[in-house]
Amino acid sequence: MSHCRLFARLLLQQAGVRHCYTGNRNNLYINKNTKVICQGFTGKQGTFHSQQSLDYGSQLVGGVSPGKGGKTHLGLPVFNSVKEAKDGTGAQATVIYVPPPFAAAAIIEAIDAEIPLAVCITEGIPQQDMVRVKHKLLRQNKTRLVGPNCPGVINPGECKIGIMPGHIHKKGRIGIVSRSGTLTYEAVHQTTQVGLGQSLCIGIGGDPFNGTNFIDCLEVFLKDPKTEGIILIGEIGGDAEENAAEYLKQHNSGANAKPVVSFIAGLTAPPGRRMGHAGAIIAGGKGGAKEKIAALQSAGVVVSMSPAQLGSTMYKEFEKRKML
Amino acid sequence: MAASMACQAAVRGLRAASTKQLLVSQNQLSRVSPRRWLNLQEYQSKKLMQDSGVIVQRFFVADTASEALEAAKRLKAKEIVLKAQILAGGRGKGVFDSGLKGGVHLTKDPAVVGDLAGKMLGFNLTTKQTPKEGVKVKTVMVAEALDISRETYFAILMDRSCNGPVMVGSPQGGVDIEEVAATTPELIFKEVIDIFEGVRDDQALRMAANLGFKGPLERQAADQIKRLYDLFLKVDATQVEVNPLGETPEGQVVCFDAKINFDDNAEFRQKAVFALDDTAESDPLETEAAKYDLKYIGLDGNIACFVNGAGLAMATCDIIDLHGGRPANFLDLGGGVKENQVYVAFKLLTADPKVEAILVNIFGGIVNCAIIANGITKACRELELKVPLVVRLEGTNVQEAKRILAESGLPITSATDLDDAAKKAVAAIAKK
Numbered sequence: 001m002s003h004c005r006l007f008a009r010l011l012l013q014q015a016g017v018r019h020c021y022t023g024n025r026n027n028l029y030i031n032k033n034t035k036v037i038c039q040g041f042t043g044k045q046g047t048f049h050s051q052q053s054l055d056y057g058s059q060l061v062g063g064v065s066p067g068k069g070g071k072t073h074l075g076l077p078v079f080n081s082v083k084e085a086k087d088g089t090g091a092q093a094t095v096i097y098v099p100p101p102f103a104a105a106a107i108i109e110a111i112d113a114e115i116p117l118a119v120c121i122t123e124g125i126p127q128q129d130m131v132r133v134k135h136k137l138l139r140q141n142k143t144r145l146v147g148p149n150c151p152g153v154i155n156p157g158e159c160k161i162g163i164m165p166g167h168i169h170k171k172g173r174i175g176i177v178s179r180s181g182t183l184t185y186e187a188v189h190q191t192t193q194v195g196l197g198q199s200l201c202i203g204i205g206g207d208p209f210n211g212t213n214f215i216d217c218l219e220v221f222l223k224d225p226k227t228e229g230i231i232l233i234g235e236i237g238g239d240a241e242e243n244a245a246e247y248l249k250q251h252n253s254g255a256n257a258k259p260v261v262s263f264i265a266g267l268t269a270p271p272g273r274r275m276g277h278a279g280a281i282i283a284g285g286k287g288g289a290k291e292k293i294a295a296l297q298s299a300g301v302v303v304s305m306s307p308a309q310l311g312s313t314m315y316k317e318f319e320k321r322k323m324l
Numbered sequence: 325m326a327a328s329m330a331c332q333a334a335v336r337g338l339r340a341a342s343t344k345q346l347l348v349s350q351n352q353l354s355r356v357s358p359r360r361w362l363n364l365q366e367y368q369s370k371k372l373m374q375d376s377g378v379i380v381q382r383f384f385v386a387d388t389a390s391e392a393l394e395a396a397k398r399l400k401a402k403e404i405v406l407k408a409q410i411l412a413g414g415r416g417k418g419v420f421d422s423g424l425k426g427g428v429h430l431t432k433d434p435a436v437v438g439d440l441a442g443k444m445l446g447f448n449l450t451t452k453q454t455p456k457e458g459v460k461v462k463t464v465m466v467a468e469a470l471d472i473s474r475e476t477y478f479a480i481l482m483d484r485s486c487n488g489p490v491m492v493g494s495p496q497g498g499v500d501i502e503e504v505a506a507t508t509p510e511l512i513f514k515e516v517i518d519i520f521e522g523v524r525d526d527q528a529l530r531m532a533a534n535l536g537f538k539g540p541l542e543r544q545a546a547d548q549i550k551r552l553y554d555l556f557l558k559v560d561a562t563q564v565e566v567n568p569l570g571e572t573p574e575g576q577v578v579c580f581d582a583k584i585n586f587d588d589n590a591e592f593r594q595k596a597v598f599a600l601d602d603t604a605e606s607d608p609l610e611t612e613a614a615k616y617d618l619k620y621i622g623l624d625g626n627i628a629c630f631v632n633g634a635g636l637a638m639a640t641c642d643i644i645d646l647h648g649g650r651p652a653n654f655l656d657l658g659g660g661v662k663e664n665q666v667y668v669a670f671k672l673l674t675a676d677p678k679v680e681a682i683l684v685n686i687f688g689g690i691v692n693c694a695i696i697a698n699g700i701t702k703a704c705r706e707l708e709l710k711v712p713l714v715v716r717l718e719g720t721n722v723q724e725a726k727r728i729l730a731e732s733g734l735p736i737t738s739a740t741d742l743d744d745a746a747k748k749a750v751a752a753i754a755k756k
Binding site: 100101123124125126127128131132134135138151163164165168178179180181182183185186189206208209233235236238239240263265266267268269270273274275276277278279280284285305306307308309 | 482484485487488489502518519520557560562587588589590592593619621623631632633634635636637638639641642643644645646651654656658687688689718719720741742743744
C-alpha cells in the first residue's frame, strides 16, 4: 500500500509540475472584458504602447510604477505594486515593459499577485533569470506568462495586449501562434487580405526559456469553435516545433482536424550563430529548420516555404475543405 | 582535444558545440569566428576557472619570447606545454609563417620554450579553422604539462526541455561526444539541477562515480563539479564544457580544456567578462554593427538585407535563397530603432564590397516606417548609392514612409510583399 503511495507521489512530483501550470491555458483567451494594467507604465515604452492600447479600445485600467503610486498617467491611476494595482482595479492581465535588469523581478511580482495573465514584452532578460522565473511559474497555476521577448496577445476588435499594430488585424477565423513578432504581422496581414481574419494571435516570443509554448496555444485553438484554422510560425533553435508536431498528431488528426499552416524561419541560417533571438540558434546539430519542417509535415501540417504565402496557403486549405 | 569534438548530432537536447567548431560548418560560411557571441582565449577561460577554484594546469601567459622563457623557468615544471593563443581550433596541426610547424609544443627545456615562442609571437598561424592567411599570434600560454591517465567528458548547460541547468558527463572523454552518444548512449549520464537548490552533494558524487572516478578521486571530482557549476552561474554561462576532465597518474582531477559559452543578454552585469572579448579574429563589419546595437551577421552572398525583427530577418534571407539569390547578411534592426541606427546600418551594408543589391523589408509594429524612410534617404544621398535598392514597407505610418521615399527622387524599386521584394532584388542583380 505504502509502496503504491510512494510511487504515485513520485509520478505526481514529476508530472505535477507540468499539470499544475498547464491547467490555466484558457487565461490566454483575452476578450473585450479583460482588464489590463501596465508594469513600467510611466516609462517611454510603457507610455507609448499604453496610449496605443487605449486608442485600440483595450480596457487598460491603470499601471504600476514603483514610487509613483497615487499619481495619474494617461488619465489612469498609477500604483506602486502589482498587488495594489490588481486590488484597486480588478485587473486580470498585466503587460510588462520593464527593462531587462528588472524584468524578471517584475514577472515574479505579477506571479506573487496571482494575476491571471502576464505578458512580458521585454527583450534581453538574462537566461538565468528566466530559468528562476520559470521554476516558480511551473509550480503554481494562477498566473499564465506569455513571453518574454514577444509582441503580445491580441483578440482583434476586443483586446490588444502588446506592441502589435492593431490596424492590420481583422476579426476572423484563424488562430496564429508565433515565435517571431514581425513574422506574425506578415501572417496577420495576409490572412486579413484573403478575408479570413484572426480569432486570436499569440506571440510566444524568441527566448529559449519562456512562459507559454506552441502546445499551450494549440490546445486553446483546437478547443475554440471560433478558430477554424491555425497558423504556426517557428524558427531554428530548440524543439518546440517538434513537440508541437507530436501534439498535433495526437490531438488534431482525422476527419475533424483543423487545417494547420506553418512557416519555419532560418533554413539559411548558419549553425552556431544566434540569429537575433536568444533562442534562435542551431547548436550541436540540433534545432535546424529542416527537421522542424519534416516533423510538422508528418503531423499533417502544410508547411509553406515562403513567408509571403501563409494567407494564400490557408485560403487554399479552406477551399479544399469547402469551408469558405 | 577540443578540436576532436565535432558539431554533429547532439545528445537528447544536449548542446555540445564548442565555439571553435563553429568554423567548420558545412554551410558556405567563410567568415572567421563569430562576433556578438563572446569569445575568450584559452588562457582567459582558464583564468576564470582558476578564480572559481577549478583545477587547471598551472600556467603563465607571455607576449614576448623572453617573457615566455621567464615563465617557463618560473613554472619549475617537469615538462612544459607551449600553446599559441588564437580563438580558432586545430592549433596542434597548424603552421606558422615563420616556418614553425605546430601551434602546440611539449618540451622539458625552458630555453626551447623561449626559442619556439619567438617563432610564434608576431607570426601568423594557419589552421584548418582559420582563413587562408592565418591569424596573428599575440599571446602564448606556457603551462605545466601533465600526463593524463584517463579522460572524461563533463558539461553543464541550460537545457530547454529540462527548464534549467543540466549536467552531462561521460567516462568516455577526449573524443567526439556525439559518437559516444550514438554508439554507447548508456555511457552518457545526466543530472537535472534545481536552479534554487544548486548541485546537491549526492548529485555531484553520483556524477563523479559515473565518470569513473574512484576512491579519494571521487570526492575530488565531485568538488570540481560543484565549482564548475558555481562558475557556470557566476559568469551567466549558457554552457561550460570540459573535455577532457582528466585524471593524472599522480591522482589529481584536472580540467585540461574548457569551452565556455556566455549569455549575451547578461552583458550588462558581466562587464568584466565581456571586456575580455577579443574581436581581432571577428568580422569587422559585425564588430562595427555591434557598437550600434545592430544585430548583424555576415553571410556569403551579394544581396544585403535590412529588416526589422529577427524572425522576419531570417525569413528574408530564406526567401532570397528560395528565389535563387544569395543573402549577404542577416540584419535585425530591432524594435526601438533610432534614425541614426538606420543610417549607420545602411552605411555598413553599402560599405560591403560583396553587396550588389539591397533589399529593405520593414514591417513596422514598434518601428515607425517613416523613421526608416528618413534614415534611408539620408544615407542614400550622403553615400551616393550605386547598387539597386528594393524597398518593401508595411505597417505603422507606412503611407508617410512611402511618400518620403517617392519624393526623395532616389532610384528605389518598390515591392508589395516579401515574394515580390525578393524576386525584384534577384532580378536586379541578374540585369547587371
